């Protein structure tokens with residue numbers, strides 16, 4: 006870059022601030038420390054009339070957001086299901102912005118188009134999906150659901166002589182989705198966007214392990230033999246990482262003519278590790294799959310992937326033609342496979358993450374996170390007043406904090422669990438989020454970050470132990 010490049014000052018400042026932020030992740034507070042009011046008072050300036058030099062904009066952005074950046078990129082963040090970003094992927098993401106390609110088509114982003122072709126092939130290989138499946142790089146798992154379910158909608162209605170892309174859904178046969186009651190809210194959002202309505206999702210009871218049982222699905226399938234049906238299966242649910250039995254349920258659904266879609270937002274990645282592959286036996290026979298790059302693969306936001314076993318249905322649901330767009334039959338035009346037209350070249354960051362890890366690196370990451378989740382759950386549950394509600398089978402676990410007062414009720418334990426989780430967050434040492442599972446309030450343990458190591462686990466257990474010791478002493482002394 007020329008010394009006089011107008012980009013240099015801002016990019017140099019950005020590099021400086023980014024390295025300082027990333028260098029602080031290991032020791033700094035995990036939770037945000039600035040209040041809503043502080044952030045508003047700093048950031049909500051009157052829009053300036055005159056231009057401001059770019060490097061000053063960057064410096065002020067960093068100063069004004071101070072304390073408002075959650076350290077979810079670091080190894081002591083265990084909330085929701087959130088990954089960090091491995092270095093090559095972060096670097097590639099920066100370049101993606103610098104290159105600023107419109108990844109809609111080969112003509113405006115030729116290298117990105119080829120990178121996406123390669124990512125699609127690598128991902129199918131790594132996740133154990135059929136090589137003939139079509140794919141799309143989306144903004145996340147929810148958009149991957151939209152993509153895959155649009156393909157399902159097309160296929161099911163086409164079989165009944167209805168062209169949904171042309172005629173819409175008014176007057177079309179009603180589609181239903183059968184799922185266990187453990188499905189994720191992103192599916193609800195997807196069906197709303199697809200015009201199918203949330204009422205189309207029929208939540209069937211799951212068993213003790215959070216799984217949909219064969220007899221339950223069979224009964225539901227038989228109840229409406231003529232209704233076009235999507236069976237939604239779970240590869241790792243949000244709370245306990247439950248996996249449905251693909252080898253039993255997929256053939257059953259197919260015998261009834263249903264389309265099977267798998268939500269594997271993070272859980273599909275277990276297929277990269279020989280240790281966990283058995284959880285996914287038979288998953289490759291589904292019709293579509295949705296997963297994320299920004300969770301377990303540790304690609305920066307936003308990154309998700311849809312795969313569809315029936316490329317024709319996928320393309321029919323997504324492709325569009327315009328006379329001003331150049332077409333090249335020799336390449337894969339991304340806009341024909343995703344719900345959006347213009348978009349960022351998100352293939353580069355995925356490509357870089359996959360190369361930095363390699364197959365062995367992804368397997369090791371999955372195994373390390375599962376071990377860390379287990380160590381955290383067991384280590385926390387070893388403290389007085391902790392119930393181990395779910396010992397992680399993969400990277401998700403649940404603990405519940407028991408109110409130490411002798412007459413405490415279940416709802417006291419619920420409130421106490423929230424209070425302890427909040428107190429842990431306030432220490433800045435670690436961050437967990439909460440859930441209600443089987444009617445009980447629990448603290449969720451979710452490990453997805455490539456930086457979570459034994460020392461992060463030990464430090465977190467020590468922090469939770471200290472919080473519990475202090476809070477229990479105060480509570481009993483009340």
Ligand SMILES: Cc1ncc(COP(=O)(O)O)c(C=O)c1O
Nearest residue numbers: 086145146147189191243270297
């Ligand atoms: C099981 C499951 N499915 C779907 C999603 C939605 O993913 P995204 O936020 O990338 O759309 C999540 C997010 O946590 C999830 O855990």
